[in-house]
Amino acid sequence: MALYKSRLLWKINTIFVTITLLAALIVSAFSAYLIKRSTLSEVEENLGERCAMLGELALPLLRGGEVAELQAKVLALGREIHTRLTIIAPDGTVAADSEKQPESMENHGDRPEITKAALYAQGVATRLSATLSTDMMYLARAIRHQQQIIGYARTSLPLTVIDQRIKQSRKAIVLGIGVVALLTLLSGFLLARFFIQPLVTMTAMAEALAAGDLSRRLKLRRRDEIGRLARSFNQMAENSQQRIATIEFDRKKLNAILSAMTEGVIAVDHRENIIHINQAAAALLGTDTKSTMGKPIWEITRLPDLFNIISEARKSVGEVKKTMKISHGLRERIIEMHAAPLRDGQEEIVGAMVVMLDVSELRHLETVRRDFVINASHELKTPITAIRALTETMLDDFSGMDDRTKLSFLNKISNQSLRLTAIIVDLMALSRFELEDEWNHRTPVDVGRLLDDSAQSLSPAAESKNITVKICKIEKNLEIEGDENALLQAVTNLLDNAIKYTPEGGRVELRLRGDSRNAIIEVADTGIGIEPEDQERIFERFYRVDKARSRELGGTGLGLSIVRHIIKSHKGRVRVESRPGAGSTFIINLPLTTNENGDNN
Structure with missing residues (x-):
């Protein structure tokens, strides 16, 4: 169906038909000319023969002056040969005529054919006959006797035969033109189809390729130039499909790499519209990747340092480095930025790329x-x-x-x-405790026994200050998995601090309870307590609330930092609740072990 809609097909057919019609018209006109010319020549030849016959008939009668007999013979001969015959005297009067009475006819001495016959022995003229009101051809010859003109013999025939022949030939020509036109149209259609059908198929394939369908192929088995073109088309499609597949694979690989990068990556075009942003960059800027694509960078963020480095990179030939600070609530992040211009295949700068690295933790x-x-x-x-x-x-x-x-x-x-x-x-x-790989050999640990062992090891120190150490086990059979010695050191460090910072006669409690997931250890004292601003930092190395008192009590400033690393390495957490003058409570959460059914022990 697409073939019949092809403009090229109808253009070629129109050209074929037009050329055929023009050729037919030219042939028709030339044929009419030849027919007319040959017919005139034929008529003239016939008239010449008949004129000669008429001259031979009229010669003796003109010599004898037998006019009446001449009229009768001319009339009979004209009827016999179906030709108008006329005998004209030397003075131009009509002596005899096969169509009219001679005495009723005007003088013919000035007729062109007569004047030519008088000069050249024979004259031919074609004109409209006033007598018969039709085009006639006249041929006249001089009748001589002893070198003297004694009259003129004239024959004439109407030229309607020429028109009839031309009409007949035109009918034949028109019929031939119609047949030729139909044959030309059919052959032109078949020929055009032979050449245009592959072009229509190639056009459809080219449109499919332009639309992104690279799986289409031409099924042509021809060995001519069109076949070569079809094979080249298929090869081009195959190469394009491979290139697109390679580009798509590289694009996905690059996107996967960029998405997995911890560094933020932003790429902008020459108008500073975002053409790529990975998840890390979106997180740093407090946005998401989908809503930012195609938008100007200044619509996404209000960071002048970022604008400046992009602007510098677009004007620079090398890498540009800057550091900026981003506030996220109460926390401030330090971002190192590395920017470079983006170039196209002609090495023209078409944008810029910025790599952002959060160095806050490193700093x-x-x-x-x-x-x-x-x-x-x-x-x-x-x-x-x-x-x-x-x-x-x-x-x-x-x-x-x-x-x-x-x-x-x-x-x-x-x-x-x-x-x-x-x-x-x-x-x-x-x-040693900061290295998570240290805990290669984990064993089930009874948490209740940990508390007992810790209290027993520090009982002399508690007794020396008259401090009561009480163990309260709400749940006794709690089991975790870990390094028993390290966990014992963590509980002992907390209990040791509680004894050290509790005045004489005070009280320290070791409590054990559990929930659905964790074993919870609490070390509570009635000591001096901790100020709120110090509670966030007491787990840092060498941090002391009261340095003089800590040294006096023999502290190194590392005990709580060791506790934090031990508990963290066991996937637990430690925190403190304290009020100055009212004592402190350190709370440890450690995940319980699970049995074969997946339930916590």
Whole structure:
């Protein structure tokens, strides 16, 4: 059906028919001309023969002056040969005529054929006959006797035969033209179909390719140029499909890489409209990837540093680096930005790409590391300095010191050595507990027994301060999975702090309870309590609420940090509830182990 709608098909057929009709018209006109010319020549030849016959008949009668007999013979001969015959005297009068009475006819001396016959022996003329009111051909010859013209013999025939022949030939030509036109139309249609059907199919395939359907193929088995074109079309479609598949695979791979990146990636065009943004960048800007595509960057965010680096990158030939800060509520994020121009195949700058890296945690870790180095150096320096000072004093005045003073100095050196050892041991323990891979061998741990062992190990310290340690087990049979020694150290550290910071005669409680998922350990005391601003930082390394009191009590500043890392490595959490002067409660949540049915023990 698409073939019959082809404009090219109808154009070719129209051209074929037009050329055929023009050729037919030319042939018709030329044929009419030839027919007319040949017919005139034939008529003239016939008239010449009949004129010669008439001259031979009229010669003796004109010599004898037998006019009446001449009229009778001319009339009889004209009827016999169906030709108008006329005998004209030298003076132009009509002597005899086969159609009319001679005396009623006008002088014919000035007729063209007569004047030509007088000059050239024969004259031919074609004109409208006034007598018969029709086109006639006249042929006249001079009748001579002894070199003298004694009259003229004239024959004439109407030219209607020419018109009849032309009409007949035209009918034949029109019929032939019709047949040829039909044959031409049919052959032109078949020929056009032979060439245009593949073009229609190729056009449909090209439109399908333009619409994205690369699976279409041409099924032509021809060996001519159209067949070669069809095979080239199929090869082009195959190559395009492979290229598109490769591009699509690369695009999906790139999108997967960009989506999996922790760094935020934003790409904009020359109008600063977003053409790509990954999830990390959307999260940093507080938006989503779908709603931002195609929008100007200044509609998505109001960060002047981001606008500036994009503008600089579009004007630059290399990489541009900047750092900006983004506020998310009470938290401030530090973002490192690296921007570079985007170029097309002609190396023209068509946009820019920005990679954003959230270095807030890294900066925080750097700060923590720096503070840790400073605090560790300070904590280690203090006992070392004391040991050195005491040792130098003894060396300088060893002979002058009495035994009691020497013993006092040695006790102080020993205490500082013990403090230095405690700091080093805690640092090593903290390093070990920060490594999650340390917990390779986990065993079931009875939480109730942990509390008993911890209380038993610290009972001398509690008794020395007359502090009551009470164990309250709401649920006794709670079991978790983990490193028993590490968990015991965590509970012991909390209980040790509770005893240290509770005045003499106070009370410390170890409570154990559970919910559907966790074992909950609480270490509560009636000590001095913790200020609210200190509660968020007490789990940091070397952080002390009261440094002088902590050192006096032999603390290293690492106990709570060790507790946090142990509990965290066991997928638990620790927190504190405290009011100044009213004591503190440290709460540990540890996930319970599950049985074979998936229920928690």
